Amino acid sequence: MSVDPMSGSVLSPGSVRLDAYAGSMFQHDRLHPRWIDDCARYLRVVFGDRLEGACVLDYGFGRGNWALAFRKAGARRVVAIDAAEGNVRRFSDFLHRDQLSGIEVIHGDALVEPLAYNVDHVWLYGVLHHVGQPGLLLERLSAAASGPQSHLLVYAYDRGSVRETIVGLVREVVLYEEVAEFTMASGLFCPAARLRARDDLTAPIIRWYSAVELEQQVREHGWRVIARPPDFPVFLGRPGTGEFAPHHLLCAREAGRLEETSSSADISAAAAEDTAADCAALRALWDDLKAGCSAERMAHIGIGLFNAHFAALAYTGRVEEALIQDFLHLAFQCEDSGVSVRSECSRHYRVLAALSAADRPRASLAAALPGHIARHLAGQAIRF
Numbered sequence: 001m002s003v004d005p006m007s008g009s010v011l012s013p014g015s016v017r018l019d020a021y022a023g024s025m026f027q028h029d030r031l032h033p034r035w036i037d038d039c040a041r042y043l044r045v046v047f048g049d050r051l052e053g054a055c056v057l058d059y060g061f062g063r064g065n066w067a068l069a070f071r072k073a074g075a076r077r078v079v080a081i082d083a084a085e086g087n088v089r090r091f092s093d094f095l096h097r098d099q100l101s102g103i104e105v106i107h108g109d110a111l112v113e114p115l116a117y118n119v120d121h122v123w124l125y126g127v128l129h130h131v132g133q134p135g136l137l138l139e140r141l142s143a144a145a146s147g148p149q150s151h152l153l154v155y156a157y158d159r160g161s162v163r164e165t166i167v168g169l170v171r172e173v174v175l176y177e178e179v180a181e182f183t184m185a186s187g188l189f190c191p192a193a194r195l196r197a198r199d200d201l202t203a204p205i206i207r208w209y210s211a212v213e214l215e216q217q218v219r220e221h222g223w224r225v226i227a228r229p230p231d232f233p234v235f236l237g238r239p240g241t242g243e244f245a246p247h248h249l250l251c252a253r254e255a256g257r258l259e260e261t262s263s264s265a266d267i268s269a270a271a272a273e274d275t276a277a278d279c280a281a282l283r284a285l286w287d288d289l290k291a292g293c294s295a296e297r298m299a300h301i302g303i304g305l306f307n308a309h310f311a312a313l314a315y316t317g318r319v320e321e322a323l324i325q326d327f328l329h330l331a332f333q334c335e336d337s338g339v340s341v342r343s344e345c346s347r348h349y350r351v352l353a354a355l356s357a358a359d360r361p362r363a364s365l366a367a368a369l370p371g372h373i374a375r376h377l378a379g380q381a382i383r384f
Contacts, residue, residue, distance in 0.1 A: 018083055018084050018204065019084045019085050019086050021084070021202045021203055021204060026062055026063050026086070026087060026090070027086070027090070027179075029063045031063065031064060031065055031068065031094060035065055036065060036068045036069050036072060037072070038236060039065055039066055039068070039069030039072075039232075040069040040070075040072040040073040041235075042069075042229075042232055042235050042236075043066075043069055043070060043073040044073050044074075045229065045235065046153060046227070046229045046250060047073070047121070047151065047153075047250075049074075050120075050121065050149075050151060051070065051073050051074040051075050051121070052074040053074070053075075053076045054074075054075050054076060054119075054120040054121055055075070055076060055077045055078075055079065055118075055119045055120050055121075056070045056075045056077070056078050056079070056119060056120065056121045056122075056123060057078075057079045057081065057115075057117060057119040057121070057122045057123065057141070057144055057145065058070065058078055058079070058080045058081070058123045058125075059081050059082075059110065059122065059123065059124055059127060059141055060081070060082055060083070060124070060125075060126070060127035061080040061081065061082050061087065061091065061105075062082065062087055062126070063087075063091070064080065064087075064090075064091035064094060064095075064103075066123055066125060067080040067091070067103050068100070068103070070123070071100075071102050071103060075102075076102065077102055077103075077104070078102060078103045078104070079104050079106065079117050079119060080103055080104065080105050080106065081106045081107075081108045081110070081115070082105075082106075082107065082108075083107070083108065083109035083111075085107055088105055088106070088107040091105055092105045110136075110137055110140040110141060111131070111132075111133055111136055111137060111140075114140050114143065115140055115141070115143070115144045117144045118144060118145075118146075118147075119144050119145050119150075120145065120147065120149065120150055120151075121145060121150060121151045121152070121153075122141050122142075122144065122145045122150075122151070122152045122153070123153050124137075124138075124141060124152065124153065124154045124155065125153065125155045126155050127155075128154055128155070128156045128207075128209075129156045129157040129205075129206055129207045129208065129209065130203050130204070130205050130206065130207075131205065131207075132205050134207070134217060135217065135220070138217060138218065138220075138221045139221055142221040142222060142223070146222075146253075147253070148253050148254060149253070150252070150253055151250060151251060151252050152218065152223055152249075152250075152251040152252075153229075153248070153249070153250050153251070154214065154218060154247070154248075154249045154251065155246055155247065155248050156207075156209045156214055156246060156247045157206065157207070157208045157209065157244075157246055157247075158208065158209065158210075158211075158244065158245050158246055158247055159208035159209055159210045159213070160208075160210070161208070161243065161244050161245065162242075162243045162244070162275060162278075162279060162319055162322070162323065163243055163244040164208045165279040165282060165283065166282075166305065166306070166309045166326065167196075167200045167201075167206065169282070169283070169286050169302070169305065170200075170201065170302040170303075170305055170306050171200070171201065171206070172290070172298075172302075173290075173295065173298040173299050173301070173302040174201055174299050174302045174303060174306075175201060175202075176197075176201055176202045177202075177204075182197070182198065182201070182202055185303075186198075188303050189303065189306065189307060190307050190310070190311050191314075192310040192311050192313065192314035192315075193303075193306045193307045193309070193310040193311060195310075196306065196310050197306055201306070209247060211247060214247050214249060215249065218249060218251050222253060223251035223252065223253065224251060224252055224253070224254065225249050225250070225251055226250055226251065226252045227249075227250035228247075228248055228249060228250070229248045229250055230248070231245065231246060231248065239317060241313055241317055241318065241319050241322075242271070242275075242318075242319040243313055243319040243322060273370050273371075274320075274370055274371045274372055275319070275323070275371070275372075277369065277370040277371035277373075277374070278320075278323040278327070278371040278372055278373045279323075280345055281327060281345060281346075281349045281371065281373055281374075282323070282326055282327060282330060284342075284343050284345040284346035284349065285327070285330040285331060285333075285334055285346055285349065285350070286330060287342055287343065287346070288334055288339045288340065288341060288342050288343075288346050288350075289301060289330065289333055289334060289337065289339055291339065291340070291342055292337060292338075292339030292340060293333075293337055293339065297337070301329075301330070301333050304329055304333075305326060305329055305330065308322075308325040308326050308328070308329040309322050309325065309326050310322075311325075312324075312325040312326075320372035323371075323372055323373060324372060324373055324376045327349070327353075327373045328382060331349070331350065331353045331382075331384070332384050334350060335353075335354075335384050336384075348365065348368075348369060349369070349373070349374075349377075351365065352365050352366055352369065352374065352377045352378075353377055353382065355377075356377040356378075356380060356381060356382045357381065357382050357383065357384055358381075359381035362377070362378060363378060366378030
Protein backbone atom coordinates (compact mmCIF):
# COMPACT_ATOMS: atom_id res chain seq x y z
CA MET A 1 0.00 0.00 0.00
CA SER A 2 1.32 3.46 -0.95
CA VAL A 3 0.43 6.54 1.10
CA ASP A 4 0.62 10.19 0.11
CA PRO A 5 3.05 11.67 2.67
CA MET A 6 1.50 15.12 2.22
CA SER A 7 -2.07 14.12 3.07
CA GLY A 8 -1.76 10.69 4.69
CA SER A 9 -4.34 9.23 2.29
CA VAL A 10 -3.90 5.95 0.45
CA LEU A 11 -2.81 6.46 -3.15
CA SER A 12 -4.67 4.71 -5.96
CA PRO A 13 -2.73 2.41 -8.33
CA GLY A 14 -3.13 5.11 -11.00
CA SER A 15 -1.56 7.72 -8.72
CA VAL A 16 1.33 5.42 -7.91
CA ARG A 17 1.89 4.79 -11.63
CA LEU A 18 1.78 8.54 -12.36
CA ASP A 19 4.24 9.28 -9.59
CA ALA A 20 6.60 6.63 -10.97
CA TYR A 21 6.46 8.32 -14.37
CA ALA A 22 7.10 11.74 -12.84
CA GLY A 23 10.00 10.35 -10.84
CA SER A 24 11.75 8.97 -13.90
CA MET A 25 11.01 12.12 -15.87
CA PHE A 26 11.89 14.92 -13.47
CA GLN A 27 13.99 13.77 -10.52
CA HIS A 28 17.34 14.59 -12.14
CA ASP A 29 16.39 17.98 -13.60
CA ARG A 30 17.87 21.04 -11.91
CA LEU A 31 16.20 24.43 -12.11
CA HIS A 32 18.64 27.24 -12.89
CA PRO A 33 18.42 30.96 -13.79
CA ARG A 34 19.36 30.68 -17.49
CA TRP A 35 16.62 28.13 -18.09
CA ILE A 36 14.01 30.22 -16.28
CA ASP A 37 15.11 33.38 -18.11
CA ASP A 38 14.69 31.63 -21.47
CA CYS A 39 11.26 30.36 -20.45
CA ALA A 40 10.21 33.84 -19.31
CA ARG A 41 11.31 35.36 -22.63
CA TYR A 42 9.23 32.76 -24.44
CA LEU A 43 6.17 33.49 -22.30
CA ARG A 44 6.44 37.21 -23.05
CA VAL A 45 6.41 36.41 -26.77
CA VAL A 46 3.46 34.02 -26.43
CA PHE A 47 1.28 36.17 -24.16
CA GLY A 48 2.56 39.68 -24.83
CA ASP A 49 1.46 42.08 -22.10
CA ARG A 50 -1.41 39.84 -20.99
CA LEU A 51 0.65 38.40 -18.11
CA GLU A 52 1.27 41.64 -16.22
CA GLY A 53 -0.50 41.32 -12.87
CA ALA A 54 -2.36 38.17 -13.96
CA CYS A 55 -3.13 34.96 -12.10
CA VAL A 56 -2.01 31.89 -14.04
CA LEU A 57 -2.88 28.22 -13.55
CA ASP A 58 0.06 25.96 -14.46
CA TYR A 59 -1.56 22.53 -14.62
CA GLY A 60 0.77 19.54 -14.49
CA PHE A 61 3.74 21.76 -13.63
CA GLY A 62 6.26 18.91 -13.53
CA ARG A 63 9.65 20.48 -12.86
CA GLY A 64 8.19 23.89 -11.99
CA ASN A 65 10.20 25.82 -14.59
CA TRP A 66 7.16 27.39 -16.24
CA ALA A 67 5.62 28.42 -12.91
CA LEU A 68 8.84 30.25 -12.05
CA ALA A 69 8.98 31.76 -15.52
CA PHE A 70 5.41 33.10 -15.28
CA ARG A 71 6.34 35.01 -12.14
CA LYS A 72 9.46 36.38 -13.82
CA ALA A 73 7.42 37.36 -16.88
CA GLY A 74 5.05 39.49 -14.80
CA ALA A 75 2.32 37.24 -13.40
CA ARG A 76 1.14 38.35 -9.98
CA ARG A 77 0.29 34.84 -8.82
CA VAL A 78 0.74 31.30 -10.11
CA VAL A 79 -1.36 28.34 -9.03
CA ALA A 80 0.80 25.30 -9.76
CA ILE A 81 -1.10 22.00 -9.67
CA ASP A 82 0.26 18.51 -10.24
CA ALA A 83 -1.20 15.05 -9.62
CA ALA A 84 2.23 13.53 -8.89
CA GLU A 85 3.21 13.78 -5.23
CA GLY A 86 6.91 13.69 -6.04
CA ASN A 87 6.63 16.77 -8.26
CA VAL A 88 4.75 18.64 -5.54
CA ARG A 89 7.30 17.72 -2.90
CA ARG A 90 10.34 18.62 -5.03
CA PHE A 91 8.97 21.97 -6.18
CA SER A 92 7.65 22.91 -2.73
CA ASP A 93 11.06 22.18 -1.23
CA PHE A 94 12.73 24.29 -3.93
CA LEU A 95 10.46 27.29 -3.30
CA HIS A 96 10.93 27.01 0.46
CA ARG A 97 14.71 26.71 0.18
CA ASP A 98 15.01 29.74 -2.11
CA GLN A 99 12.31 31.69 -0.22
CA LEU A 100 10.30 32.38 -3.36
CA SER A 101 6.76 33.74 -3.13
CA GLY A 102 3.76 34.18 -5.40
CA ILE A 103 3.47 30.49 -6.34
CA GLU A 104 0.90 28.25 -4.66
CA VAL A 105 1.79 24.57 -5.09
CA ILE A 106 -1.15 22.16 -4.98
CA HIS A 107 -1.27 18.37 -5.07
CA GLY A 108 -4.42 17.75 -7.09
CA ASP A 109 -6.01 16.02 -10.04
CA ALA A 110 -8.66 17.81 -12.08
CA LEU A 111 -9.86 14.44 -13.39
CA VAL A 112 -10.77 13.41 -9.85
CA GLU A 113 -12.52 16.59 -8.71
CA PRO A 114 -13.22 20.06 -10.15
CA LEU A 115 -10.78 22.88 -9.44
CA ALA A 116 -11.82 25.54 -6.94
CA TYR A 117 -9.86 28.35 -8.58
CA ASN A 118 -10.61 31.38 -10.70
CA VAL A 119 -7.64 32.43 -12.85
CA ASP A 120 -6.89 34.64 -15.83
CA HIS A 121 -4.90 32.19 -17.93
CA VAL A 122 -4.29 28.42 -18.09
CA TRP A 123 -1.00 26.83 -19.15
CA LEU A 124 -1.45 23.20 -20.26
CA TYR A 125 2.00 22.33 -21.55
CA GLY A 126 2.96 18.74 -22.30
CA VAL A 127 0.04 17.26 -20.38
CA LEU A 128 -2.94 16.72 -22.68
CA HIS A 129 -1.32 13.91 -24.67
CA HIS A 130 -0.73 11.96 -21.43
CA VAL A 131 -4.35 12.15 -20.23
CA GLY A 132 -6.97 9.43 -20.58
CA GLN A 133 -9.91 11.87 -20.42
CA PRO A 134 -8.80 14.97 -22.32
CA GLY A 135 -12.33 16.31 -22.71
CA LEU A 136 -12.98 16.24 -18.98
CA LEU A 137 -9.64 17.87 -18.25
CA LEU A 138 -10.32 20.71 -20.70
CA GLU A 139 -13.81 21.15 -19.27
CA ARG A 140 -12.53 21.59 -15.72
CA LEU A 141 -9.58 23.78 -16.63
CA SER A 142 -11.83 25.93 -18.79
CA ALA A 143 -14.20 26.43 -15.86
CA ALA A 144 -11.29 27.91 -13.89
CA ALA A 145 -10.63 30.53 -16.60
CA SER A 146 -14.08 31.56 -17.76
CA GLY A 147 -13.57 35.33 -18.03
CA PRO A 148 -13.84 37.09 -21.40
CA GLN A 149 -10.14 38.06 -21.28
CA SER A 150 -8.91 34.60 -20.29
CA HIS A 151 -6.44 32.60 -22.36
CA LEU A 152 -5.43 28.96 -22.64
CA LEU A 153 -2.17 27.58 -24.03
CA VAL A 154 -2.26 23.93 -25.08
CA TYR A 155 0.75 21.89 -26.16
CA ALA A 156 0.21 18.39 -27.58
CA TYR A 157 2.05 15.74 -29.60
CA ASP A 158 1.49 15.77 -33.37
CA ARG A 159 -0.10 12.81 -35.13
CA GLY A 160 1.64 11.58 -38.27
CA SER A 161 5.12 12.60 -37.12
CA VAL A 162 8.15 10.34 -37.45
CA ARG A 163 8.40 10.39 -33.68
CA GLU A 164 4.94 8.87 -33.41
CA THR A 165 6.15 5.96 -35.53
CA ILE A 166 9.31 5.33 -33.50
CA VAL A 167 7.75 5.81 -30.08
CA GLY A 168 4.68 3.80 -31.04
CA LEU A 169 6.74 0.83 -32.24
CA VAL A 170 9.01 0.73 -29.22
CA ARG A 171 6.17 1.14 -26.71
CA GLU A 172 4.75 -2.11 -28.09
CA VAL A 173 7.67 -3.99 -26.53
CA VAL A 174 9.25 -1.67 -23.93
CA LEU A 175 7.26 0.23 -21.29
CA TYR A 176 8.66 0.93 -17.83
CA GLU A 177 6.06 1.07 -15.05
CA GLU A 178 8.36 1.63 -12.06
CA VAL A 179 11.14 4.12 -11.40
CA ALA A 180 13.46 1.30 -10.34
CA GLU A 181 12.70 -0.52 -13.58
CA PHE A 182 13.74 2.44 -15.70
CA THR A 183 16.73 3.20 -13.47
CA MET A 184 18.02 -0.32 -14.01
CA ALA A 185 17.50 -0.07 -17.78
CA SER A 186 18.75 3.50 -18.21
CA GLY A 187 22.32 2.32 -18.81
CA LEU A 188 21.15 0.67 -22.03
CA PHE A 189 20.32 4.03 -23.62
CA CYS A 190 22.69 6.61 -25.09
CA PRO A 191 22.12 10.12 -23.64
CA ALA A 192 19.89 11.40 -26.45
CA ALA A 193 17.72 8.27 -26.34
CA ARG A 194 17.57 8.18 -22.54
CA LEU A 195 16.19 11.72 -22.38
CA ARG A 196 13.31 10.61 -24.60
CA ALA A 197 12.90 7.18 -23.00
CA ARG A 198 12.43 8.68 -19.54
CA ASP A 199 9.31 10.35 -20.92
CA ASP A 200 7.96 8.37 -23.85
CA LEU A 201 8.75 4.89 -22.50
CA THR A 202 7.51 5.55 -18.97
CA ALA A 203 4.33 7.60 -19.56
CA PRO A 204 1.21 5.49 -18.90
CA ILE A 205 -0.63 7.11 -21.83
CA ILE A 206 0.43 8.88 -25.03
CA ARG A 207 -2.08 10.34 -27.46
CA TRP A 208 -1.18 11.93 -30.79
CA TYR A 209 -3.39 14.73 -32.13
CA SER A 210 -4.00 16.06 -35.60
CA ALA A 211 -4.20 19.85 -35.84
CA VAL A 212 -7.89 19.64 -36.71
CA GLU A 213 -8.69 17.30 -33.83
CA LEU A 214 -6.90 19.44 -31.26
CA GLU A 215 -8.56 22.65 -32.42
CA GLN A 216 -11.95 20.93 -32.30
CA GLN A 217 -11.25 19.83 -28.71
CA VAL A 218 -10.64 23.38 -27.51
CA ARG A 219 -13.56 24.82 -29.50
CA GLU A 220 -15.91 22.42 -27.73
CA HIS A 221 -15.02 24.16 -24.47
CA GLY A 222 -15.55 27.72 -25.64
CA TRP A 223 -12.06 28.58 -26.88
CA ARG A 224 -10.93 30.02 -30.19
CA VAL A 225 -7.40 29.68 -31.51
CA ILE A 226 -5.76 33.10 -31.88
CA ALA A 227 -2.11 32.07 -32.28
CA ARG A 228 0.14 29.09 -32.95
CA PRO A 229 3.39 30.00 -31.19
CA PRO A 230 6.69 28.41 -32.20
CA ASP A 231 8.04 25.40 -30.37
CA PHE A 232 10.26 26.41 -27.45
CA PRO A 233 13.49 24.94 -28.95
CA VAL A 234 12.76 26.75 -32.23
CA PHE A 235 12.23 29.98 -30.28
CA LEU A 236 15.69 29.45 -28.77
CA GLY A 237 17.17 29.25 -32.25
CA ARG A 238 17.60 25.51 -32.60
CA PRO A 239 16.86 24.36 -36.16
CA GLY A 240 13.89 22.07 -36.68
CA THR A 241 14.58 18.49 -37.76
CA GLY A 242 11.24 17.63 -39.37
CA GLU A 243 10.97 14.65 -37.01
CA PHE A 244 8.53 16.18 -34.52
CA ALA A 245 6.47 19.36 -34.55
CA PRO A 246 4.20 19.44 -31.49
CA HIS A 247 1.08 21.58 -31.59
CA HIS A 248 0.98 24.88 -29.68
CA LEU A 249 -2.40 26.62 -29.56
CA LEU A 250 -2.94 29.93 -27.81
CA CYS A 251 -6.68 30.26 -27.30
CA ALA A 252 -8.98 33.08 -26.23
CA ARG A 253 -12.63 33.18 -25.22
CA GLU A 254 -13.55 35.40 -28.16
CA ALA A 255 -12.60 34.91 -31.79
CA GLY A 256 -9.83 37.09 -33.12
CA ARG A 257 -7.30 37.42 -35.88
CA LEU A 258 -4.74 34.61 -36.00
CA GLU A 259 -1.63 36.38 -34.72
CA GLU A 260 1.18 33.98 -35.56
CA THR A 261 2.11 31.42 -38.18
CA SER A 262 1.83 27.73 -37.47
CA SER A 263 4.35 26.17 -35.11
CA SER A 264 4.60 23.14 -37.38
CA ALA A 265 7.34 23.20 -39.98
CA ASP A 266 6.20 23.57 -43.58
CA ILE A 267 6.73 20.22 -45.28
CA SER A 268 6.40 19.74 -49.02
CA ALA A 269 4.14 17.05 -50.43
CA ALA A 270 7.18 15.22 -51.82
CA ALA A 271 8.96 15.27 -48.47
CA ALA A 272 5.82 14.04 -46.72
CA GLU A 273 5.53 11.18 -49.23
CA ASP A 274 9.16 10.21 -48.66
CA THR A 275 8.76 10.21 -44.90
CA ALA A 276 5.53 8.21 -45.06
CA ALA A 277 7.23 5.59 -47.26
CA ASP A 278 10.18 5.37 -44.87
CA CYS A 279 7.90 4.94 -41.85
CA ALA A 280 5.94 2.24 -43.70
CA ALA A 281 9.21 0.40 -44.40
CA LEU A 282 10.15 0.51 -40.72
CA ARG A 283 6.72 -0.76 -39.74
CA ALA A 284 6.95 -3.63 -42.23
CA LEU A 285 10.32 -4.84 -40.95
CA TRP A 286 9.16 -4.40 -37.36
CA ASP A 287 6.14 -6.61 -38.04
CA ASP A 288 8.42 -9.31 -39.46
CA LEU A 289 10.52 -9.19 -36.32
CA LYS A 290 7.59 -9.18 -33.88
CA ALA A 291 6.14 -12.25 -35.55
CA GLY A 292 9.39 -14.20 -35.40
CA CYS A 293 11.31 -13.04 -32.32
CA SER A 294 10.88 -13.62 -28.60
CA ALA A 295 9.57 -10.86 -26.33
CA GLU A 296 13.03 -10.52 -24.78
CA ARG A 297 14.73 -10.08 -28.14
CA MET A 298 12.08 -7.59 -29.26
CA ALA A 299 12.72 -5.51 -26.15
CA HIS A 300 16.42 -5.44 -27.04
CA ILE A 301 15.61 -4.52 -30.64
CA GLY A 302 13.29 -1.76 -29.43
CA ILE A 303 15.96 -0.23 -27.21
CA GLY A 304 18.40 -0.44 -30.11
CA LEU A 305 15.91 1.35 -32.36
CA PHE A 306 15.51 4.13 -29.80
CA ASN A 307 19.28 4.53 -29.63
CA ALA A 308 19.72 4.49 -33.42
CA HIS A 309 16.97 7.03 -33.95
CA PHE A 310 17.67 9.62 -31.29
CA ALA A 311 21.47 9.43 -31.55
CA ALA A 312 21.31 10.04 -35.31
CA LEU A 313 18.83 12.85 -34.80
CA ALA A 314 20.96 14.48 -32.10
CA TYR A 315 24.22 14.32 -34.02
CA THR A 316 23.00 15.11 -37.55
CA GLY A 317 19.86 17.17 -36.93
CA ARG A 318 18.31 15.51 -40.00
CA VAL A 319 15.28 13.25 -39.88
CA GLU A 320 16.31 11.45 -43.08
CA GLU A 321 19.58 10.34 -41.46
CA ALA A 322 17.69 9.07 -38.43
CA LEU A 323 15.29 7.10 -40.65
CA ILE A 324 18.19 5.50 -42.52
CA GLN A 325 19.84 4.45 -39.26
CA ASP A 326 16.51 3.11 -38.01
CA PHE A 327 16.18 1.00 -41.14
CA LEU A 328 19.75 -0.33 -41.00
CA HIS A 329 19.17 -1.41 -37.40
CA LEU A 330 15.96 -3.28 -38.23
CA ALA A 331 17.31 -4.71 -41.49
CA PHE A 332 20.27 -6.23 -39.67
CA GLN A 333 17.96 -7.76 -37.08
CA CYS A 334 15.86 -9.32 -39.85
CA GLU A 335 19.00 -10.66 -41.53
CA ASP A 336 20.48 -11.95 -38.30
CA SER A 337 17.31 -13.58 -36.94
CA GLY A 338 16.16 -15.04 -40.25
CA VAL A 339 12.54 -14.01 -39.66
CA SER A 340 10.05 -14.56 -42.46
CA VAL A 341 8.82 -11.85 -44.81
CA ARG A 342 5.21 -10.99 -43.99
CA SER A 343 4.32 -8.26 -46.49
CA GLU A 344 5.08 -7.03 -49.99
CA CYS A 345 6.52 -3.84 -48.52
CA SER A 346 8.90 -5.81 -46.35
CA ARG A 347 9.95 -8.01 -49.27
CA HIS A 348 10.84 -5.02 -51.45
CA TYR A 349 12.98 -3.35 -48.82
CA ARG A 350 14.65 -6.51 -47.58
CA VAL A 351 15.58 -7.53 -51.13
CA LEU A 352 16.87 -4.02 -51.80
CA ALA A 353 18.95 -4.14 -48.61
CA ALA A 354 20.43 -7.51 -49.59
CA LEU A 355 21.34 -6.19 -53.04
CA SER A 356 22.90 -3.10 -51.46
CA ALA A 357 24.96 -5.23 -49.06
CA ALA A 358 26.34 -7.20 -52.04
CA ASP A 359 26.56 -4.05 -54.19
CA ARG A 360 24.58 -5.78 -56.91
CA PRO A 361 22.43 -3.99 -59.54
CA ARG A 362 19.35 -2.55 -57.88
CA ALA A 363 18.53 0.75 -59.62
CA SER A 364 15.17 -0.37 -61.03
CA LEU A 365 13.90 -1.71 -57.71
CA ALA A 366 15.12 1.36 -55.81
CA ALA A 367 13.51 3.70 -58.35
CA ALA A 368 10.14 2.06 -57.75
CA LEU A 369 10.26 2.90 -54.04
CA PRO A 370 9.90 6.46 -52.70
CA GLY A 371 11.78 7.68 -49.68
CA HIS A 372 15.18 8.44 -48.21
CA ILE A 373 15.81 4.80 -47.32
CA ALA A 374 15.42 3.52 -50.88
CA ARG A 375 17.66 6.26 -52.25
CA HIS A 376 20.32 5.46 -49.66
CA LEU A 377 20.22 1.76 -50.50
CA ALA A 378 20.45 2.58 -54.19
CA GLY A 379 23.58 4.67 -53.79
CA GLN A 380 25.41 2.97 -50.94
CA ALA A 381 26.80 -0.52 -50.36
CA ILE A 382 25.64 -1.11 -46.79
CA ARG A 383 27.21 -3.50 -44.30
CA PHE A 384 25.33 -5.83 -42.03
